[in-house]
Amino acid sequence: MADVLQQVVSGIASGGVYALLALALVLIYRSTGVVNFAQGEMAMFSTFICWELLDRGVPYWVAFFLTLAISFVGGVLIERLVIHVVSRAQALTVVTVTIGLLILLNGAAAWIWKGEQRTLENPFPSRTFDVGGVVIAAQDIGIIAVSLAVVAVLWVFFQKTRVGLAARAAALNPESSRLHGVRVSWMLALGWGLAAVLGAVAGILVAPTQGSFDQNFMLPILIFAFAAAVLGGLDSPIGAVVGGVAVGIALNLIGTYIDFFSDLRLPAALLLILLILLLRPNGLFGRQIARRV
Amino acid sequence: MPVPLLELEGVEARYGAIRALHGITIQVGEREVVSVLGANGAGKTTTLRAISGTVRRSGGLRFDGKPLPRAPEAVARLGIAHVPEGRGTFAELTVDENLQLGAFVRRDRTGYERDYEEVLAQFPWIGERRHQQAGTLSGGEQQMLALARAFIGRPRLILVDEPSLGLAPLIVQQLFDVLRSWIDEHGMSALVVEQNANVALEHSERAYVLEVGRVAVEGSADELRGNETVRKSYLGY
């Protein structure tokens, strides 16, 4: 039993990372209607930027927040310079642009950082706590704490501030928002900036747990985050968090306890999600857009 | 003659290839309610959209003597509030959040509190339903909310599109009374598009009658109401 709990706790920690990235996907989907396939690579690039800052002797938390700021600007620029231009085009075109972005960022990271394995400093101590027989790593607690903090800050921003309200309104009803003086296109850019920040946090949290990383480390995580976002409902932030944690826990349990599936972890998780989607085509918390006929 | 608050001169507008306005010339002064009347498709809604910038238009549009910007956000920030047909309710947000959005254009916190009180006085039900999702309100309530949203931004000019649409006569009267109080007490002006000419003329100082994208008749409300030919040909009663 303690074993299972242990797996659950560390599943929650990895789930926290998936939740952050899934939230980024949801944020962009809700505001611009785009599925940003490049979200993982944006997060990867941010992680490399953090590494670069740390490598040059910048103290950890300074580098952390500086990376977030740079990522925010990067997200805004991408939206303004690229996404905005194709925002009126058909879905296929926009998807292809994000794919192009994915390829571009991956290549750029390989080019700048020479494709070598790097290690990112771990801000959390490597000790463990024994809670009633369950061994919990300080790192996992740290990841969960940071994830919660980020989600909380975001929640406060959107629910309690004037700009946050305007951003929500711009996503829900852009026409009416304009009539109230909201610069809708800048709200969209804000969404991309915030999503980039979420991705950066996810990348910086997860990179130390993998020992070393290179420009491909976020690809599998993006897949899990995508699955989590869809599971929760692509237009539901709550869904993203719940979905992320669920995927994290499920992957851990499947990997540990079902031996046949251990190298089939990914397809097994996806199959599970597919089955859930058949029952709830808009995800667990997604809005049902009425379709009769 | 003081410069009118709003001036449209030879304004044209199109939806894609279809021209909806063929040269509209109207004026709205300070502290007055002006109605825009006419049959379906005459271009009434398009006129309001041309002002707020939600449709492509050309020609002379001046607010306070200065040319109107093209972007709807900029027009709103100048102090022109547009209550569109369809009401523009933010259905997923609460009533309170809707009002806060209405006040987005203004900067003063204390002024907002005061005006919020006034809105509550005029629409008491808002106080009871502040946390209700706006999409669950009835049509009349959404219309009132839309007007309150416009008012609470303290605009100088309110554009209202078909306030009476789908509403009971009693509510319509209430809406127009509230509008009138804003004009009188807060020095606003209003440009009201209406199908129901009778009600509109009752509450306006002046009116324009549009036909096929042009101004066919204009004059004071009394003149138009008194003119039987105009009433029969253009206003349907």
Place this chain on the structure above:
Amino acid sequence: MTALRYALRAAGLALFVAVVVYVPFRISDFRSSEFALIGIYFIAILGLNILTGYTGAISLGHGAFMAIGAYTTAILVADHGMRDLWTIAIAGLVAAAAGTAFGLPALRLSGPYLALATFGIAVATPIVIKKFDGFTGGSGGINLFEAEGITGLPEFVVTLPGGHQLSFNDWLYYLTWTIALVLFVVAWGIHHSRLGRSLRAIRDNELAAAASGVWLASHKTLAFTLSAFYAGVAGALLAISAFSVQPGAFPVERSIALVVGLAVGGLGSLAPLVAGAAFLVFLPQWAQDISKAPGVPSVIYGVVLILLMMVLPMGVGGLLRRIGSPLTSRLYRRS
């Protein structure tokens, strides 16, 4: 369609065929194999166009249907001694069956939800192939070099009257392009058939189409089936051209490449999709020619793709339509 339009189309097709026949005579042997690959991608993209063009569904998993077609051919040729050419149609049918099986439940999903489902298939495919290795040869795949059913062999040489020599790559080229042209005509035929009209009606206005009596579910599943058939044929040809199949030949990237090829070629076009296929084959090479430093080819590829989509959001086909319409509208009398 008026007689004039038919005549123009027929002339266009004849020109297309003529160019296809003539090309190997002007290009090197290596290029023939590249153009054969373009033909294969063209087939797969034609299929994807049927799905996305008529139902709007973006599939990130059509590489899986290619894999199914490829493995069908490989298994039939290696384990059952069948002649490779006959397996092509069978491979298409098997893939089509898989497409139907997937299409039925997929109908309930829309937009990004469907995209994830198809993506899941693409991701799972190489893993599943490796897992069921008794059947599929596992990570090593299946080798076709020794098989008796293989028609074209690397040593293949035919000398034509006039002295020109056709090599194995040329044989491959003609095989793939013959099939591609046939399937191209079929796609065109579908578009102008009653089926095509129903599909277009659904695409343009689902509600109205349903109200007019068009069965949405069956038509959408059919679109899936047809597109999977095309992908399966493409996969079979891939197996024949490579003399082998491995799970590594069908990574997620292949599925994504098909989507990119469709976007570049132009959704809703037919012949311009060749441009999309050519993009997939030539651009990576061209990028590598510019620089082989790690990551730089990807940067070039990504930048070109993004710029292309910004400038030509409807792809090459869209551009041609924009240029062509003022020209052709003068040729056609308006009714």
